[in-house]
Every structure is written in C-alpha cells, then in structure tokens.
Amino acid sequence: MYRRCGCRCEQTGRQLGVRCDRLAEVDHGRWYFAVQLTGADDRRVRVRRGGFASRAEAERACWSLRQVPGREAAGMWTLRRWLEFWLSENEGRLRPSTMVNYRGLVNDYLIPQLGHVRMRGLRTRDAQRAMDRISHRHVRGGRLISPGTLNGIRAVLRSALSAARRQGVIDRNPGRGLRLPNGARPRAVVWDAEREKAWNDTGVRPRVAVWGLHQVGRFLESVQGDPLFVLWWLVALRGPRRGEIAGLRWEDINLTDGELAIREQVVVVRGVERLGPPKSAAGVRTLALDEFSVRLLTDLWHRQRRRFGRVDPKQRVFVHDDGRPVRPDWLTRRFAKLVKDVDLPPVRLHDLRHGAAGIASAAGVDLKQIQEDMGHHTPLTTIETYICVFQQMAKKAVRASAELLLQHVRVRASLAGAYQA
Known part of the structure; x- marks a missing residue:
C-alpha cells in the first residue's frame, strides 16, 4: 500500500509521486496498491490499482482482487x-x-x-x-x-x-463488429484458348482455374500407364479431397454395390502423417461408382493381391510399389509433375475436385446431389465456388432455352431460315 499525488517538480515538470512532501497531510494524494497474482497460466504477474480516497478503501479493493486472481492478472497480459x-x-x-x-x-x-x-x-x-x-x-x-x-x-x-x-478477463469482445474490405470469393473459371494464351504471354494465371472437358480427357489419356491412374480418375470424376482419397481403405469400398465410403482423411502436420475425420460432418459420405470405376478398382485389387500375397481390408487402397501408403503432399507434387509433362495449363490437384463439380453440373446432375457428393455443408458453397459452366454446356443451355421460347413465338418466314440453319 502506498500513497502518491499528482504534484510536479517546479524545475523539471515531472510528477513527484511518492516523493511529495505534502503526502504527510491526511487529505493529500490518493492511495494505491500493488500485488503479485497468479495468472491463468500459473505464472505470476504484478497488478497495480489506485485512486482510492483512503487506505481502507485500497485494502478492501486489494482483498476483493485476490479472491479472483487469475482473471484480473490475465487482464494485465498483452x-x-x-x-x-x-x-x-x-x-x-x-x-x-x-x-x-x-x-x-x-x-x-x-x-x-x-x-x-x-x-x-x-x-x-x-x-x-x-x-x-x-x-x-x-x-x-x-x-x-x-x-x-x-x-x-x-x-x-x-x-x-x-x-x-x-473467463472474465475482459468485459466485452473488441473483435466483434470488425469490418473487412468487400471481396468476392474466387470463382473457378475454365481454361479456354484466350486464357491459355494470356498465361503463355504474361505468366499470369487465374486464381482458381479448371480444365475444360477436352483438357481433362487429355490428362487422363496421357496418364493411363501411371500406377495411380485409378486415383486420378476418381478425383476427376467424383471429386474427393486429396486427404480423403489418400486415406481410403479397401474396407471402405463395396465393389458389389458400386459404392465408396469416405470416413476419414490423412493430413500431414509438420511432416507427420495424421489420420482423422473428414473436414466437416458433411464430409462423411458415400459416393456411387460407375461400372468403369468398379472395373478399375477390381483390377487394382487383383494386382495388389498378386504383388503382396493378400489384401488386408484395412490396407490403404493407393500405395507405392513397396506397399507404403501415398501421402497427400506427395500426391500434390506428383500431380504437378504429370501436368507439366503433359504440357497442359497449370491446375492444382484440388482443382480437379472443382472440375468434378463442373462435370457433374454439365451432365445435368441435381445441385443437391452435387453438394452431397462434394461433402459440402451447404449448397451455397457448391454454387459460389465449385460449379463452373463449361463452354459446351453453356451452348447447349442457351440452345435449349431458345427452342423453348420459339415454341411460343410466331417467327416470320425471313427469319425462320436463320433458325433452321
């Protein structure tokens, strides 16, 4: 406990504080206290309070403060x-x-x-x-x-x-109500001839760009001899995340019914591989497989059985030649090398997932089904970020709209030829 005032030295202009001669007077200055408290992390911190009219008030305040030391001490933290x-x-x-x-x-x-x-x-x-x-x-x-x-x-x-x-460290949250600059979420665009030429000339590429159908086809054709062709095919067709496809086990695949269950994913943290649930609750899902995909997976299962003697149901589906499971970060590097070798516009492995949503949209798949297949919590994410309309689909859509409208419009003979053409 100590007393100090606001009087200043006439020569220096600095506050005298506890050195003021008038502090001997009963009604001069204010009372303060300093106390060492244990913080929320069990470390000691010095807390000071002041401005009390009497020593008794300062002692009562100090006593109250010591009843909840962790909260008050944490309030003094940076x-x-x-x-x-x-x-x-x-x-x-x-x-x-x-x-x-x-x-x-x-x-x-x-x-x-x-x-x-x-x-x-x-x-x-x-x-x-x-x-x-x-x-x-x-x-x-x-x-x-x-x-x-x-x-x-x-x-x-x-x-x-x-x-x-x-925890009572602060009375209100200063982080609420913070404004951020307006910025639209990046939307996937399709690599067309114009964008590809601009990239070749300037090196500048769109933030999120996916291949067109013909480019996806070129890639899959060129990697048919790659040991991981089945993986590239499934990512391009069904759009699982890289950690989900890397964590896939044989027990997650039902070749009889043509289904693939996503139950967990692999993440690499500081070089250490960890297994955990998918990104969100919606990420736990079952994907239907077409007949071609089932044949590819069946052939892969037989090849692994011949190579390793048996296939453990808990074994990872996609492994190296020596049986080690592939890692998500390695898949990213491998994909980038294959893209460069094929001489296609650059896309990320995750952009194949974007493209899978676009392919499903172009094939006329319902939006709700695409959302569930992608493992999104809400269709808003699917709409704003993932669905890109391919050029072929755009032309088909506008032609269908025009045909519908023309059924209710009597077109003059001079214009009918243009429509027939």
Missing part, C-alpha cells in the same frame, strides 16, 4: 501472451491442421499488429486499424492478401477474445 495461452489451451481439442493454421495466422498477422496491446486496454478501434493494415499487405505473387485469409484472421481473433470474455 494480447500476445493471451493468444499463446489460448492456443496452448486448445491443443488437442482442434484438428492438428487447424492448429497449424491458427498458429500461422497468430504469428504472422495478429502478434505483429496487436501483440503489444494489453488485454484490458484493447478496443474495437485498435483491432479495426490492425485489420485495415493487414488488408493492405501483399503476399506471394504480389497479390493483396485474400479475403479468405482476412476472414480467417478475424475469426481467430474473435474466438480468442470470446474465450477471454467467458
């Missing part, structure tokens, strides 16, 4: 310390890949911008200014940071501050 504590608390509760993503957003964006601010002093305007600065950053390739990354940063900040509010 945001950096709280974010690190929050991440450690969620270790094991979230998917390993999610934790890696969260740590990247925290270390790359939130800590550099807001890490020095104390929890009790953080305001919405501070968070908004930080998000504004982040939104003007350029990332790989010279592009502005994507709206998806900005949404992720905001979500992590809000989640961490919501946890602090639930």
Whole structure:
C-alpha cells in the first residue's frame, strides 16, 4: 500500500509521486496498491490499482482482487501472451491442421499488429486499424492478401477474445463488429484458348482455374500407364479431397454395390502423417461408382493381391510399389509433375475436385446431389465456388432455352431460315 499525488517538480515538470512532501497531510494524494497474482497460466504477474480516497478503501479493493486472481492478472497480459495461452489451451481439442493454421495466422498477422496491446486496454478501434493494415499487405505473387485469409484472421481473433470474455478477463469482445474490405470469393473459371494464351504471354494465371472437358480427357489419356491412374480418375470424376482419397481403405469400398465410403482423411502436420475425420460432418459420405470405376478398382485389387500375397481390408487402397501408403503432399507434387509433362495449363490437384463439380453440373446432375457428393455443408458453397459452366454446356443451355421460347413465338418466314440453319 502506498500513497502518491499528482504534484510536479517546479524545475523539471515531472510528477513527484511518492516523493511529495505534502503526502504527510491526511487529505493529500490518493492511495494505491500493488500485488503479485497468479495468472491463468500459473505464472505470476504484478497488478497495480489506485485512486482510492483512503487506505481502507485500497485494502478492501486489494482483498476483493485476490479472491479472483487469475482473471484480473490475465487482464494485465498483452494480447500476445493471451493468444499463446489460448492456443496452448486448445491443443488437442482442434484438428492438428487447424492448429497449424491458427498458429500461422497468430504469428504472422495478429502478434505483429496487436501483440503489444494489453488485454484490458484493447478496443474495437485498435483491432479495426490492425485489420485495415493487414488488408493492405501483399503476399506471394504480389497479390493483396485474400479475403479468405482476412476472414480467417478475424475469426481467430474473435474466438480468442470470446474465450477471454467467458473467463472474465475482459468485459466485452473488441473483435466483434470488425469490418473487412468487400471481396468476392474466387470463382473457378475454365481454361479456354484466350486464357491459355494470356498465361503463355504474361505468366499470369487465374486464381482458381479448371480444365475444360477436352483438357481433362487429355490428362487422363496421357496418364493411363501411371500406377495411380485409378486415383486420378476418381478425383476427376467424383471429386474427393486429396486427404480423403489418400486415406481410403479397401474396407471402405463395396465393389458389389458400386459404392465408396469416405470416413476419414490423412493430413500431414509438420511432416507427420495424421489420420482423422473428414473436414466437416458433411464430409462423411458415400459416393456411387460407375461400372468403369468398379472395373478399375477390381483390377487394382487383383494386382495388389498378386504383388503382396493378400489384401488386408484395412490396407490403404493407393500405395507405392513397396506397399507404403501415398501421402497427400506427395500426391500434390506428383500431380504437378504429370501436368507439366503433359504440357497442359497449370491446375492444382484440388482443382480437379472443382472440375468434378463442373462435370457433374454439365451432365445435368441435381445441385443437391452435387453438394452431397462434394461433402459440402451447404449448397451455397457448391454454387459460389465449385460449379463452373463449361463452354459446351453453356451452348447447349442457351440452345435449349431458345427452342423453348420459339415454341411460343410466331417467327416470320425471313427469319425462320436463320433458325433452321
């Protein structure tokens, strides 16, 4: 407990604080206290409070503060310390890949911008200014940071501050109500001759681009001799995620009924392979297989039985020659090499999944069925991001619309020839 005032030195202009001679007077200055408390992470932190009219008031406030030391001590932490504590608390509760993503957003964006601010002093305007600065950053390739990354940063900040509010560390969540720049989600476009020429001339490619039907056909024709042809075929046709197709086991395939069950996926975290459930609850699904796909998988099963002697139902479907399961990150590199060898416009392995949704749409598959096949929680994701209308489908659609309209329009003889042509 100590007393101090706001009097200043006449020579230097600095506050005298506890050195003021008038503190001997009963009614001069205010009472303060300093106490060491144990924080939420079991480490000690020094907390100071002041402005009390009497020593008794300061003692009562100090006593009340010591009844809930963890909350008050955490309020004195910097945001950096709280974010690190929050991440450690969620270790094991979230998917390993999610934790890696969260740590990247925290270390790359939130800590550099807001890490020095104390929890009790953080305001919405501070968070908004930080998000504004982040939104003007350029990332790989010279592009502005994507709206998806900005949404992720905001979500992590809000989640961490919501946890602090639930624990009583702060009274309100300053992360709520943050505004982000308007940015449309990237929509897949089809590689056509014009886009391919622009890419060859400038090296600039669309953010999300998928092959047209003829390009998918060229790729599949060229990789028919590849040991993983069945994998490339299934990704192009049914659109499983790379971790889902890598984690597929023989017990997940029903060759009799022509079905493939997605139950788990493989993720690689810091070089370590981990098995877990699909990306969301909607990711657990069963995909129907056509007769050609069933024949391909049946032939693959027989080849593995001849090579390894027997096929364990729990064995992974797609393996190397020595029996080791393929990994998602290796599949990405292998696919990129095959694309380069075929001399096709560049696409990611995940873009084959985009293309599978487009192929299904072009074939007239119902939107709800496409959503379920892709493992999306809502059809909105399917509509906004995945479905791209191929040129062939677009021409077919407009012709069908014109034919329907012309059934109710009496066309003059001079124009009828143009329609017949």
